[in-house]
Amino acid sequence: EIVLTQSPDFQSVTPKEKVTITCRASQSIGSSLHWYQQKPDQSPKVLIKYASQSISGVPSRFSGSGSGTDFTLTIDGLEAEDAAAYYCHQSSSLPHTFGGGTKVEIK
Amino acid sequence: QLQLQESGPGVVKPSETLSLTCTASGGSIGSTEYYWGWIRQPPGKGLEWIGSVFYSGSTYHNPSLRSRVTMSVDTSKNQFSLKLSSVTAADTAVYYCARHQADMDVWGKGTTVTVSS
Numbered sequence: 001e002i003v004l005t006q007s008p009d010f011q012s013v014t015p016k017e018k019v020t021i022t023c024r025a026s027q028s029i030g031s032s033l034h035w036y037q038q039k040p041d042q043s044p045k046v047l048i049k050y051a052s053q054s055i056s057g058v059p060s061r062f063s064g065s066g067s068g069t070d071f072t073l074t075i076d077g078l079e080a081e082d083a084a085a086y087y088c089h090q091s092s093s094l095p096h097t098f099g100g101g102t103k104v105e106i107k
Numbered sequence: 108q109l110q111l112q113e114s115g116p117g118v119v120k121p122s123e124t125l126s127l128t129c130t131a132s133g134g135s136i137g138s139t140e141y142y143w144g145w146i147r148q149p150p151g152k153g154l155e156w157i158g159s160v161f162y163s164g165s166t167y168h169n170p171s172l173r174s175r176v177t178m179s180v181d182t183s184k185n186q187f188s189l190k191l192s193s194v195t196a197a198d199t200a201v202y203y204c205a206r207h208q209a210d211m212d213v214w215g216k217g218t219t220v221t222v223s224s
Contacts, residue, residue, distance in 0.1 A: 034210040043203055043214040087154055091209040095169040096156035
């Protein structure tokens with residue numbers, strides 16, 4: 001099973017700041033890494049697929065990068081509505097696995 | 108626009124079988140492009156993939172759940188289902204259904220299942 005390790009677990013950020021969340025895979029997964037946002041009491045919503053591909057309707061301040069074992073989600077110019085938990089997910093091999101999550105709080 | 112809705116009992120007794128159904132609207136689960144998956148989230152914790160089913164009925168599931176998982180699809184009703192046997196308190200969670208190819212792009216709102224006597 002591929003283990004995804006996210007960091008940090010928690011981040012408290014001022015609006016307009018840049019946020020960087022990392023996800024490290026226990027073995028190479030190519031670009032089969034996807035990012036989700038989950039707001040309180042809501043289901044997850046995909047933000048980025050295949051490491052860096054944008055999703056229609058997702059604000060352009062969200063971007064992703066990386067390949068192999070190291071991946072990054074960047075929020076360039078945090079807004080208050082971005083307070084949420086963020087998860088990475090790999091679909092390279094079964095079983096599908098998720099990172100432990102990063103909670104982003106607005107200061 | 109495809110929507111998914113989970114349904115099933117909110118409380119299940121220990122050692123019994125949890126049964127959930129996901130109903131699709133605004134689209135067909137008979138699509139050959141997508142898998143239909145189940146994901147759960149224990150209270151205050153992260154996401155765990157349970158398993159997925161294809162329109163043909165082929166399934167694959169998380170080995171961590173051993174042989175407790177059974178999934179099926181009913182294209183005539185536009186539904187797919189999950190059964191999880193021999194439940195314990197550790198199975199208490201919000202259960203989501205979702206559509207996926209690689210990424211999971213459509214999710215249901217989730218249903219809370221509590222295992223309690």
